[in-house]
Amino acid sequence: MILAYTPPSSTARGQTLRGAKHLAEETHDLAIIGAGCAGLSLAARLADISPHLKIVLIDPRQTFEDDRTWCFWSAGNTPVEHLIDKRWQSWRFSNVEGRAITHHAELSQYACVRAERFYKSTLHRIENAGFQLRLGETVRELALDADRVRLLIGEDRVLARNVVDTRTPPHITAKLFQVFSGVEVETEIDRFELGQAGLMEDMGCDEYGFHFTYTLPFSSRRALIEFTRFSPIAMSATSLDSQLQALLAQRGLNRARILRREYGVLPMGQVIEPPSKDPRWVRAGAGAGALRSATGYGFLRIQNWAEACAASMARGGPPLAQQPEPPLRAWLDAVFLSALTKQPTSAADYFLRMARALTPDAFARFMSDAARSRDLAHLMTALPPMPFLSAAARVGLKGFA
Numbered sequence: 001m002i003l004a005y006t007p008p009s010s011t012a013r014g015q016t017l018r019g020a021k022h023l024a025e026e027t028h029d030l031a032i033i034g035a036g037c038a039g040l041s042l043a044a045r046l047a048d049i050s051p052h053l054k055i056v057l058i059d060p061r062q063t064f065e066d067d068r069t070w071c072f073w074s075a076g077n078t079p080v081e082h083l084i085d086k087r088w089q090s091w092r093f094s095n096v097e098g099r100a101i102t103h104h105a106e107l108s109q110y111a112c113v114r115a116e117r118f119y120k121s122t123l124h125r126i127e128n129a130g131f132q133l134r135l136g137e138t139v140r141e142l143a144l145d146a147d148r149v150r151l152l153i154g155e156d157r158v159l160a161r162n163v164v165d166t167r168t169p170p171h172i173t174a175k176l177f178q179v180f181s182g183v184e185v186e187t188e189i190d191r192f193e194l195g196q197a198g199l200m201e202d203m204g205c206d207e208y209g210f211h212f213t214y215t216l217p218f219s220s221r222r223a224l225i226e227f228t229r230f231s232p233i234a235m236s237a238t239s240l241d242s243q244l245q246a247l248l249a250q251r252g253l254n255r256a257r258i259l260r261r262e263y264g265v266l267p268m269g270q271v272i273e274p275p276s277k278d279p280r281w282v283r284a285g286a287g288a289g290a291l292r293s294a295t296g297y298g299f300l301r302i303q304n305w306a307e308a309c310a311a312s313m314a315r316g317g318p319p320l321a322q323q324p325e326p327p328l329r330a331w332l333d334a335v336f337l338s339a340l341t342k343q344p345t346s347a348a349d350y351f352l353r354m355a356r357a358l359t360p361d362a363f364a365r366f367m368s369d370a371a372r373s374r375d376l377a378h379l380m381t382a383l384p385p386m387p388f389l390s391a392a393a394r395v396g397l398k399g400f401a
Contacts, residue, residue, distance in 0.1 A: 034166035035059035038285030045310035047129035066116035070299035096204035108364035166285035175269030182226025185256035192217035203348035266296035282321035357382030
């Protein structure tokens, strides 16, 4: 993997060494547990608008690496336009039988943020504000006192007025897991079509379930290629190795230079732990339900939450928790996942029907939580009625069935 950024051991204000006892009684305005996408996004936004606050971030990782990409649909008005590395006006769906649909949007673009750029930007802003970043450390205990929150980090006691907890639970329960393994490759000759992202290509189903290929061309000779599977279990990267190698060979890329690797597990229909009843301790990020159940997308949701949370604290208010899914959207996603789980062999047909039913910009709205009533109506009339009526009955009778 390519090392993206290793932060310095100290910051301009609030210099900290691991185990430094003299800081034990310092009270922070906010402790952020977890320096992943959510934790860094919030801290960077607070650094922009409230650098006077005393903030500490705690994370067990030692370094930050260029090990992932985050994608979303942008109409040019997101909080992270400055971080976008690549945009595509067109995206493609296809199945293993050769049926294909291509979207050419007028208003929206499929946008990609690379981890390297994200980490460098957020960490630079955090460092400039003098916030403390404690890497290689874990919160061992958390207790709510009368006026402060007490955290035990190693042998140190850290005090904070508020805590935002972005940790992912060690054991996640979900209806399905979207598991992917991929490589960014570089070829010696032009191989990739620059203007089009392969959103869900070669969709099919085998004895292990529904699968597809995801392709992001960064240049005519460089692209990210991922094999993705919907699975009832959180599969390991090694369990997908043979499918990824077969995919690269099929595309004539088995001799391409591998620049870096990606692997991820996205819960779909995650069972969310009950939130804390104390407003001083709130949860956010993927572990708190930031990912949309039916799609796995969550980066833009996290950015919007970080903006709102930072604005609340800048006004002297409390930190904000990740908001739960609106009831209608949660129910529709539950129905869709129930249908996918019941008939995985029909998943490719469902996705192609959805792509055909919506205009490219309507599809982008749907994927960005901004679907209009007519967009939803088009989707519901495009999908086969019987499987989804049965799924609706299961969800309606048993909750998330």
